[in-house]
Amino acid sequence: MRRVIDLVSASRLSEIGPDLDGSHASLAGDYEVSCRELDVAVSAARDAGARGARMTGGGFGGSAIALVERGAESRVADAVASAFAEHGFNPPAFLVARASAPGGRVA
Numbered sequence: 535m536r537r538v539i540d541l542v543s544a545s546r547l548s549e550i551g552p553d554l555d556g557s558h559a560s561l562a563g564d565y566e567v568s569c570r571e572l573d574v575a576v577s578a579a580r581d582a583g584a585r586g587a588r589m590t591g592g593g594f595g596g597s598a599i600a601l602v603e604r605g606a607e608s609r610v611a612d613a614v615a616s617a618f619a620e621h622g623f624n625p626p627a628f629l630v631a632r633a634s635a636p637g638g639r640v641a
Contacts (some may be wrong), residue, residue: 551586
């Protein structure tokens with residue numbers, strides 16, 4: 535986690551994507567805590583241009599997070615929704631969150 539915080543602080547966001555991708559691969563393969571819907575969401579987001587994506591939360595139907603360039607949110611969300619429809623899954627819900635500085639001590 536410290537590596538991600540350091541990369542965000544240094545404005546090196548493009549380097550976070552491979553960490554997200556590797557984390558999802560590990561959670562899906564090594565720990566077997568992913569599910570088909572999460573794997574499809576992650577794959578579709580990456581294919582649509584997300585810098586990286588991974589499952590988050592409890593797995594087995596939890597949520598996925600994708601690092602997306604500002605302005606590409608709709609394209610990535612549309613790709614994930616289309617992939618879900620192609621697989622016969624229920625439509626996904628999306629929450630767009632903007633990156634900001636980390637929390638810190640309030641004096």
